Amino acid sequence: MQDSDPPVVETRVPGAAFGGAPTIRDVARIANVSIGTASKALNAGGRLSQETREKVLRVAREIGYRPNDLAQSLHRAKSRTIGIISNDSFGRFTFPIVEALENRLAEEGIAVFMCNATDDPARERQHLDQLLGKRIDGLVVTARRADKRPPIGPLAHGLPVVYVFSQADDPAALSLLPDDVGGAVLAVGHLSALGRKRIAHITGPEHFEAVRLRRQGYRSALSRAGLAEVDGFYRPGVWSEAWGREVAAELFARREKPDAIFCGNDQIARGAADALREMGVAVPGDVAIVGFDNWDVMALATRPPLTSIDMNLKALGREAGDSLLEMIAGRKLSGVERRPCSLVVRASSVGGGGG
Amino acid sequence: MQDSDPPVVETRVPGAAFGGAPTIRDVARIANVSIGTASKALNAGGRLSQETREKVLRVAREIGYRPNDLAQSLHRAKSRTIGIISNDSFGRFTFPIVEALENRLAEEGIAVFMCNATDDPARERQHLDQLLGKRIDGLVVTARRADKRPPIGPLAHGLPVVYVFSQADDPAALSLLPDDVGGAVLAVGHLSALGRKRIAHITGPEHFEAVRLRRQGYRSALSRAGLAEVDGFYRPGVWSEAWGREVAAELFARREKPDAIFCGNDQIARGAADALREMGVAVPGDVAIVGFDNWDVMALATRPPLTSIDMNLKALGREAGDSLLEMIAGRKLSGVERRPCSLVVRASSVGGGGG
Incomplete structure (x- = not known):
C-alpha cells in the first residue's frame, strides 16, 4: 500500500501547504465556491444545486478534508462562548451579520454574548474586560464606521478576533468586508450594458471609505465601457433621500442630462426616483437608477x-x-478580505412601465 | 435610641408592605417616575432634571431603599449571564430593546447571550437547552408577533423569564408591552385638539393584536372628542406604503373626504402623504397625518x-x-404591563408649509 500511494500524497499537498490539515476554507477556495456554500454542502444543509454539492464533496475528498477536524480542534474552545462587540446602534447593517454568525456558531454549540459599545471606547473596554472574565474563546467586532478602527487592545492578546463590516488598523487582524469597488462595478456595468452612456453617481460623504471605494468602482467601470465621466456627474454629499432629490433636480436642470444614476445607497436612489417622477422624467425610460444596500x-x-x-x-x-x-481551532488568519456583492435587478433599471 | 425610632419604622412600612426590602420599583412608583428614571437618578447617570433626581433620592431615603439591596440579592445570579431569545429577524423593533436591556444588565456586570430563533419552535428549544446548559440566571423573550405566543416550556421551570414586546399566553408570566390603545388615543386626541373632525384610520392586518388595540384607542378618542366614526374611514389592510397610497387615493375620491388620517405605522403614513401630495391635497393644510412607530x-x-x-x-x-x-433577586413578578407611548409632533400635523 505504501509503495503505491503517491496520488494520495499528491492530493494532500494542498493541505500541507496551508501549514496544517485542510480546512473548509481550502475546500471552498479549490471548489471555487464561498465558504458558506462549502459549509452548506458539507453539512447537507441549505439550498444548493446537486452539481455544486457534489463538486464540494469531491474537492473535500480529494484534499483529505475531514469534517470532524474542526469539531476535534474545538476542544480548544473551553467556554464554548464568544463575544460580539457591535458599535452600530442603528442595527440595520449589523443585525443580519450578527444573526447569521449566531446561527453558524449555534451549529457548533457555541453561544454568543452580545455587547453594544456604540462607539464609546471606555464602554468597549468595559465590555471587553467582562467578556475576558468570562473566558470567551473568541471575539467578533462589527460596526458601521466611516473608516478603519483601532484594533482591540492588548488585553485581548492571543484571543482570536474577527472584524466583520469593520476594518482594524492592524495588518495582523482579519477583517471581512463587502467588496465596495466590485459592487460599484456591477452597478455601473449593468447600466452600461443597458446602453446607458451618461451615468451620474450621487453618493454619501467622502470620509466614508465605502464612498471612496464605490467611486473607484464607478470610474473603473466607466472606463471599461469606454465612457467618459461627465464633469459634475460625481456628487458626494449625505446619505439621505433629500440629497438624492436635490441632486437629481439639479442634474436635470442642466443641458446635458444623465441617462442613468448610480446611487451610493437606496435612500439616495429613492430620493432621486421621487424627484424625477415629480419632474415628469420617466424611470427607467429616460433615466435608469441603481441603488446600493438592497434594503427591502x-x-x-x-x-x-x-x-x-x-x-x-x-x-x-x-x-x-x-x-x-478556524481561529479558535488554532489557525492564524489575517488580512483584509473583500467578499462579492450581488446585483438585484428590479424595475428602476429594466422595467417596462414604472415611473 | 430604640425608644425613639418610630419615625424610622414608619418610613420602612412601605418596604415591609411589599413583602421585603424596598426595591427600585417601589422608589419609582412612589416618586411617580419610570423605573428607568429612578435607576438613572440612583446611579447618578443619564440626563435628568435636578428636581427629578432629588425627588427620587428623597423617596429612596424615605422608604429605606438601599442601592446595594439589588447587588446583594444578586448573589443568586450564579453565572452572571442571561439569555435573550428573539424571533424578530428584521430587527427594527427588537434592536433598540435589546440594546437598552444589554446596557442595563452591563451596569450590574451581567452579560447577555443572544439567540435568534426566527419563529422556529425547534430552533427555540435548541437555544433554550443550550442556554440552560450554560446555567443562565434569567431569560428575556422578545419578538415582533401578531399575537400572544406560547410560554417558554417546562424546561425553564423556575427560571426568571420576562417577555418584552411579546406576550406569553400564561397568566403567571410577566409581559412588558407598549400601550397601543394609549398611543392611538394620543394620536387621535392630538388631531381632534387641532380641530379635525373627520379622522380616518388606515392600518395593518387585523390578526395583529396591535391593530385591534389601536383601533380601540381610535374609537375611544373619537368618542371622547364627540366625533363620529365615518363609515368606511377605518381601513385595515397591510403594513405598507402601497396600502397607504391606495387607501388615501380612494378616500379622496369620495364625496365626504377626511380632514385627518391616523395611520397604523409610519410606512402607511408615508404612502398616504405621497399619494396626497401627488393629488394636490395639502398636508397638513387640508389633511393632517399622524403615523405610528416614530421610525426616523x-x-x-x-x-x-x-x-x-x-x-x-x-x-x-x-x-x-x-x-x-428583580426576579433574579427573588421577587415574583407577573402580569401584562403596558407602558405609555409618546407623541412626537412634526410638520405633517401642525406644519406651516409642508405638502
Missing part, C-alpha cells in the same frame, strides 16, 4: 422598485463565524 | 416629516432589564 424597505417601496447592490451581509456573518471557528 | 428613516424622509407615536422601545428594554434583575 426602501427598494421595494420606491416607484418603480429599485435595482440595487446587495452586500450579502448574511453570507459575511456566516463566514465570520467560520473564520472565528 | 420613514418619519424624517416623508414630505412633510411625520408626526408619529413613539413606543419608547429603549425604555421598555431597560425596564425589562430592571424587572429581570
Whole structure:
C-alpha cells in the first residue's frame, strides 16, 4: 500500500501547504465556491444545486478534508462562548451579520454574548474586560464606521478576533468586508450594458471609505465601457433621500442630462426616483437608477422598485463565524478580505412601465 | 435610641408592605417616575432634571431603599449571564430593546447571550437547552408577533423569564408591552385638539393584536372628542406604503373626504402623504397625518416629516432589564404591563408649509 500511494500524497499537498490539515476554507477556495456554500454542502444543509454539492464533496475528498477536524480542534474552545462587540446602534447593517454568525456558531454549540459599545471606547473596554472574565474563546467586532478602527487592545492578546463590516488598523487582524469597488462595478456595468452612456453617481460623504471605494468602482467601470465621466456627474454629499432629490433636480436642470444614476445607497436612489417622477422624467425610460444596500424597505417601496447592490451581509456573518471557528481551532488568519456583492435587478433599471 | 425610632419604622412600612426590602420599583412608583428614571437618578447617570433626581433620592431615603439591596440579592445570579431569545429577524423593533436591556444588565456586570430563533419552535428549544446548559440566571423573550405566543416550556421551570414586546399566553408570566390603545388615543386626541373632525384610520392586518388595540384607542378618542366614526374611514389592510397610497387615493375620491388620517405605522403614513401630495391635497393644510412607530428613516424622509407615536422601545428594554434583575433577586413578578407611548409632533400635523 505504501509503495503505491503517491496520488494520495499528491492530493494532500494542498493541505500541507496551508501549514496544517485542510480546512473548509481550502475546500471552498479549490471548489471555487464561498465558504458558506462549502459549509452548506458539507453539512447537507441549505439550498444548493446537486452539481455544486457534489463538486464540494469531491474537492473535500480529494484534499483529505475531514469534517470532524474542526469539531476535534474545538476542544480548544473551553467556554464554548464568544463575544460580539457591535458599535452600530442603528442595527440595520449589523443585525443580519450578527444573526447569521449566531446561527453558524449555534451549529457548533457555541453561544454568543452580545455587547453594544456604540462607539464609546471606555464602554468597549468595559465590555471587553467582562467578556475576558468570562473566558470567551473568541471575539467578533462589527460596526458601521466611516473608516478603519483601532484594533482591540492588548488585553485581548492571543484571543482570536474577527472584524466583520469593520476594518482594524492592524495588518495582523482579519477583517471581512463587502467588496465596495466590485459592487460599484456591477452597478455601473449593468447600466452600461443597458446602453446607458451618461451615468451620474450621487453618493454619501467622502470620509466614508465605502464612498471612496464605490467611486473607484464607478470610474473603473466607466472606463471599461469606454465612457467618459461627465464633469459634475460625481456628487458626494449625505446619505439621505433629500440629497438624492436635490441632486437629481439639479442634474436635470442642466443641458446635458444623465441617462442613468448610480446611487451610493437606496435612500439616495429613492430620493432621486421621487424627484424625477415629480419632474415628469420617466424611470427607467429616460433615466435608469441603481441603488446600493438592497434594503427591502426602501427598494421595494420606491416607484418603480429599485435595482440595487446587495452586500450579502448574511453570507459575511456566516463566514465570520467560520473564520472565528478556524481561529479558535488554532489557525492564524489575517488580512483584509473583500467578499462579492450581488446585483438585484428590479424595475428602476429594466422595467417596462414604472415611473 | 430604640425608644425613639418610630419615625424610622414608619418610613420602612412601605418596604415591609411589599413583602421585603424596598426595591427600585417601589422608589419609582412612589416618586411617580419610570423605573428607568429612578435607576438613572440612583446611579447618578443619564440626563435628568435636578428636581427629578432629588425627588427620587428623597423617596429612596424615605422608604429605606438601599442601592446595594439589588447587588446583594444578586448573589443568586450564579453565572452572571442571561439569555435573550428573539424571533424578530428584521430587527427594527427588537434592536433598540435589546440594546437598552444589554446596557442595563452591563451596569450590574451581567452579560447577555443572544439567540435568534426566527419563529422556529425547534430552533427555540435548541437555544433554550443550550442556554440552560450554560446555567443562565434569567431569560428575556422578545419578538415582533401578531399575537400572544406560547410560554417558554417546562424546561425553564423556575427560571426568571420576562417577555418584552411579546406576550406569553400564561397568566403567571410577566409581559412588558407598549400601550397601543394609549398611543392611538394620543394620536387621535392630538388631531381632534387641532380641530379635525373627520379622522380616518388606515392600518395593518387585523390578526395583529396591535391593530385591534389601536383601533380601540381610535374609537375611544373619537368618542371622547364627540366625533363620529365615518363609515368606511377605518381601513385595515397591510403594513405598507402601497396600502397607504391606495387607501388615501380612494378616500379622496369620495364625496365626504377626511380632514385627518391616523395611520397604523409610519410606512402607511408615508404612502398616504405621497399619494396626497401627488393629488394636490395639502398636508397638513387640508389633511393632517399622524403615523405610528416614530421610525426616523420613514418619519424624517416623508414630505412633510411625520408626526408619529413613539413606543419608547429603549425604555421598555431597560425596564425589562430592571424587572429581570428583580426576579433574579427573588421577587415574583407577573402580569401584562403596558407602558405609555409618546407623541412626537412634526410638520405633517401642525406644519406651516409642508405638502
